[in-house]
Amino acid sequence: xxxxxxxxxxxxxxxxxxxxxxxxxxxxxxxxxxxxxxxxxxxxxxxxxxxxxxxxxxxxxxxxxxxxxxxxxxxxxxxxxxxxxxxxxxxxxxxxxxxxxxxxxxxxxxxxxxxxxxxxxxxxxxxxxxxxxxxxxxxxxxxxxxxxxxxxxxxxxxxxxx
Amino acid sequence: xxxxxxxxxxxxxxxxxxxxxxxxxxxxxxxxxxxxxxxxxxxxxxxxxxxxxxxxxxxxxxxxxxxxxxxxxxxxxxxxxxxxxxxxxxxxxxxxxxxxxxxxxxxxxxxxxxxxxxxxxxxxxxxxxxxxxxxxxxxxxxxxxxxxxxxxxxxxxxxxxxxxxxxxxxxxxxxxxxxxxxxxxxxxxxxxxxxxxxxxxxxxxxxxxxxxxxxxxxxxxxxxxxxxxx
Numbered sequence: 001x002x003x004x005x006x007x008x009x010x011x012x013x014x015x016x017x018x019x020x021x022x023x024x025x026x027x028x029x030x031x032x033x034x035x036x037x038x039x040x041x042x043x044x045x046x047x048x049x050x051x052x053x054x055x056x057x058x059x060x061x062x063x064x065x066x067x068x069x070x071x072x073x074x075x076x077x078x079x080x081x082x083x084x085x086x087x088x089x090x091x092x093x094x095x096x097x098x099x100x101x102x103x104x105x106x107x108x109x110x111x112x113x114x115x116x117x118x119x120x121x122x123x124x125x126x127x128x129x130x131x132x133x134x135x136x137x138x139x140x141x142x143x144x145x146x147x148x149x150x151x152x153x154x155x156x157x158x159x160x161x162x
Numbered sequence: 163x164x165x166x167x168x169x170x171x172x173x174x175x176x177x178x179x180x181x182x183x184x185x186x187x188x189x190x191x192x193x194x195x196x197x198x199x200x201x202x203x204x205x206x207x208x209x210x211x212x213x214x215x216x217x218x219x220x221x222x223x224x225x226x227x228x229x230x231x232x233x234x235x236x237x238x239x240x241x242x243x244x245x246x247x248x249x250x251x252x253x254x255x256x257x258x259x260x261x262x263x264x265x266x267x268x269x270x271x272x273x274x275x276x277x278x279x280x281x282x283x284x285x286x287x288x289x290x291x292x293x294x295x296x297x298x299x300x301x302x303x304x305x306x307x308x309x310x311x312x313x314x315x316x317x318x319x320x321x322x323x324x325x326x327x328x329x330x331x332x333x334x335x336x337x338x339x340x341x342x343x344x345x346x347x348x349x350x351x352x353x354x355x356x357x358x359x360x361x362x363x364x365x366x367x368x369x370x371x372x373x374x375x376x377x378x379x380x381x382x383x384x385x386x387x388x389x390x391x392x
């Protein structure tokens with residue numbers, strides 16, 4: 001992949017890092033959809049391997065709250081690329097990648113469930129792991145380890161009811 | 163043509179050859195007649211034919227399977243018929259941690275079981291939450307459903323579970339009634355209160371303001387990402 005040509009195509013907003021065999025592109029949230037569309041339709045990255053998120057609250061030196069990470073794979077050349085973008089409170093929002101890769105359906109639901117990132121254009125943005133009545137986003141760093149009492153919100157059944 | 167005949171009519175006599183049955187002179191009854199109460203008789207039948215409902219969610223379930231299999235052989239105690247329909251069971255064995263998403267399922271299954279029914283909480287997680295003191299794990303099923311017997315261990319060995327089932331058998335024999343009326347007095351929750359001291363500490367910590375983590379200077383030295391943030 002030609003990084004200089006790709007960066008020129010997007011107007012010079014890309015940053016690149018590499019660590020061992022891991023190449024990362026850092027892109028502003030506004031250009032994410034352009035970049036991903038170009039990667040899918042022109043550079044042959046036909047598989048979205050993973051969508052995940054990281055909460056940088058209280059992280060030393062961090063300037064943004066959430067980093068959303070996409071891992072795309074070119075199955076012809078076996079090239080693997082990590083794309084990273086940042087969003088912030090309140091209402092962290094990103095365009096959904098569902099229209100490029102159908103596998104983004106469940107992975108984006110997982111990120112929405114656990115971090116509260118909203119993906120606009122997603123066909124069915126519901127919780128996928130936590131129960132539907134759950135109100136918090138459990139992997140955010142400001143969510144207490146023992147929860148906000150969700151594990152106690154059940155009726156107490158005694159022998160009188162059963 | 164030998165057909166089963168009612169006792170006392172001469173067919174099932176204790177003394178073969180004679181037509182009159184042997185009569186116990188002290189009680190005035192034939193030797194093959196027992197006197198007992200209906201409660202004791204029904205409890206005796208129930209305790210020797212417990213039908214467990216295996217609610218196995220974790221590694222305790224493996225020990226439960228080992229208990230039922232040949233080496234430990236739960237069939238010796240008449241409790242080998244595990245059914246996955248709660249409507250056919252009278253002993254629920256909760257083996258493993260119960261997540262908050264699973265608790266409504268557990269309650270529903272418990273309510274679907276016909277009375278009389280008993281519940282064994284097997285293992286540390288089902289009893290107290292065990293090591294999983296997190297937002298998603300219920301801290302002991304006895305907070306939300308009635309529990310008759312706790313089997314400790316992580317996981318308990320099959321011998322421990324067998325000891326627990328034998329204690330349930332004793333419980334059924336000693337307290338059981340024909341109509342299950344012993345349960346109607348147990349209307350108060352038996353588990354701990356929903357918010358114990360640990361939960362109050364947690365709530366207080368949740369209300370405290372989050373302060374940025376301050377690292378000592380010795381840790382920041384040599385790390386460009388940290389040196390600028392002080």
